[in-house]
Amino acid sequence: VEGYGLSECSPVLIVNPVSEDRKAGSIGLPLPGTEARVVDPENPTADVAPGEAGELVVRGPQIFGGYYGRPEETEKVFVDGWFRTGDIVAMDEDGFFSVVDRIKELIITGGFNVAPTEVEIALRQHPAIADAAVVGLPSSERGEDVVAAVVLDGDPDFDEAEVREFVKRVLTPYKAPRRFVIVDELPTSMIGKVLRRQVRDQLLADG
Structure with missing residues (x-):
């Protein structure tokens, strides 16, 4: 099944259910204990409207504490305790996420x-x-x-x-x-x- 994660997140955040509920092509649903939001890349404190594309921000027990010896880089990737993944995603009406693109692209x-x-x-x-x-x-x-x-x-x-x-x-x-x-x-x-x-x-x- 599809899944999604980053090295900074130990590394898995979102996974498609191993059941008939999975949606092929999506990356699935957040793991238990993991919170995920879709926000405006220019204003990461503001959520986008349902169904619209935006930056994926997450928080949960598997999120790292920061880059060792690099406080400035760490500050850039956290907003109010939420980790900025740098990926553009969209969430459908059932809460399933799909990756759209990288912010840098x-x-x-x-x-x-x-x-x-x-x-x-x-x-x-x-x-x-x-x-x-x-x-x-x-x-x-x-x-x-x-x-x-x-x-x-x-x-x-x-x-x-x-x-x-x-x-x-x-x-x-x-x-x-x-x-x-x-x-x-x-x-x-x-x-x-x-x-x-x-x-x-x-x-x-x-x-």
Whole structure:
């Protein structure tokens, strides 16, 4: 079954039930004695509305006391006794959590937060796209632009405007990529996870 944790949390926090109640694709429910909330990343004392994405904060007996000899780093990750995981999650009506993205990979465009994963999922639904990696690149007007590196699904005819409209039908319009870059393949880790940082660095280098 799926589970979720961090080294700072000994390491498990949330696990899917070993029963018919489990929800495949989610990370499950907090373990007994573990409390979890979804908060505004910009204001971690404020909870987001039910169903909305936000930063996961937790507390419980398995949470560490702090980084040894690093009081400043420790202070950054605790808010009123709650540990900031740095992960963006959403909680459904049954209390099951799903991971959306890492805070460090969020794209801030025009004052709005965009989670790369949800844009990538939308892009992969388009028949012309086999795979995609979405990153934020510097913009003088919006802070960052949403840019997608895409691997085509064998069709050389790629209509950027049509794909952008396709994404807008699935997601809020500001989340649609402003630019597309066609690549032969995407860099991945040993477990097959796309390495967005490498994608971003390469796009910056290519201008």
